Every structure is written in structure tokens, then in C-alpha cells.
Amino acid sequence: MKLTTKGRYGLRAVVDLAVNADDEAVALSQIAERQGISMNYLEQLIAKLKKSGIVNGIRGAQGGYVLAMPAEEISVGDILRALEGDLSPVDCYELNSNDTPCNNSDLCVTKYVWKRISDSINDAVDGIMLSDLAAESKRVQAEAGITQINQPKQTC
DSSP states (O other): OOOOHHHHHHHHHHHHHHHHOTTSOBOHHHHHHHHTOOHHHHHHHHHHHHHTTSEEEEOSTTOEEEESSOGGGOBHHHHHHHHHOOOOSSOOTTTOTTSOOOTTTTTOSTHHHHHHHHHHHHHHHHTSBHHHHHHHHHHHHHHHTOOSTTOOOOOO
């Protein structure tokens, strides 16, 4: 399974928000600049995250975006599913009941492979919390002597 830029950039944006919020709304322009993401694309990603209840928008002069709940309650899986949709490695009725029923389901043995891969992916991303990534980001920045003001653009 390969994530698109929606998942990769969106996760970076939410980590940035978690690291830099400090009880204040963060402007999208600040996230875009720090992360090297175009404002137009970031607005699209934030709209999906807002619709999924991961971030909230605050209007006004001091407006911007904040996490909708504590970072300890948001998993990487929540963020990736909000941006990418289902994380299943294949379209398989056994994994996603929204798919069209498969005529070969009773005889298909590969569905067990896809199920185990899907379960592993979901277990992995659901086991990593946004708070863990925010703490790691702060640790790495501190080791590198980087402050929030001079934080370089991300490339991964």
C-alpha cells in the first residue's frame, strides 16, 4: 500500500499543528510555510480533517486551526483514514463491506492474506498517537537546536 500526498502532507500538517498550537490557533499560512505545502492544497486537506472532526477552525483576527480533541486521543490511523479513506491494501468484499460482493468469496484463499495485511496496517497506524509524534518532533527539533521560528521545511 502506498499513501498519496494527501496522507503524507496531511499528517505533517496535523503534527505541525500539534507541535505549534500551544493553546492558540495556528494560521494555515504558517503551517504551509513550515511544511512546504501549497496553501491551496493545505486548505483542501484541512477541509477533510475538519469534516472528520480532527481539527476545528477559529474565525477572526487571531483565527486559524486547533486540534478538535487532545493529541493523545487522535491516532495516525484517524488522520490517514480522514484523508485517504479506507487503508485496505486491495478492494476486497471481505475487508470492506461497501464493495460489491465477490462471486468467488467462498473459494478465495487470498482473502486471508489481504485481511492479515489490512489488520496489520490498521493496528500499526492506530497504535501511534498524534501526541507521540508531536513529542518526537519536539525532541528532534531540540536536539537540532531548531526553534519554532526557524523550523526548516519538511521534505518527507
